[in-house]
Amino acid sequence: MSNKSYMAKVELVYKYINDIQKIIKRHKGIEAALADYEGEYAIKKCITQIGEAIKNIKDTEILSNNYMY
Numbered sequence: 001m002s003n004k005s006y007m008a009k010v011e012l013v014y015k016y017i018n019d020i021q022k023i024i025k026r027h028k029g030i031e032a033a034l035a036d037y038e039g040e041y042a043i044k045k046c047i048t049q050i051g052e053a054i055k056n057i058k059d060t061e062i063l064s065n066n067y068m069y
Contacts, residue, residue, distance in 0.1 A: 009053040016046040016053075 023042050027033035034040045 006057055009057050012053045013050050016050045020046045 020043055023039055024030050024033045027036060027039050
């Protein structure tokens, strides 16, 4: 997989993290978001998508602590 493909996956992870933050903000907190069926489902879906993207990243530079986005 090319670095461009890796970067696309990193950007996708970043997008899903932002989506989770928006969901939490809309519900005015994590507890309320998880107490709401749709909020909980949306957060779980984002976490699943993050996991799928991360498991396909093999580039050691991207996975290292030295990588700056």
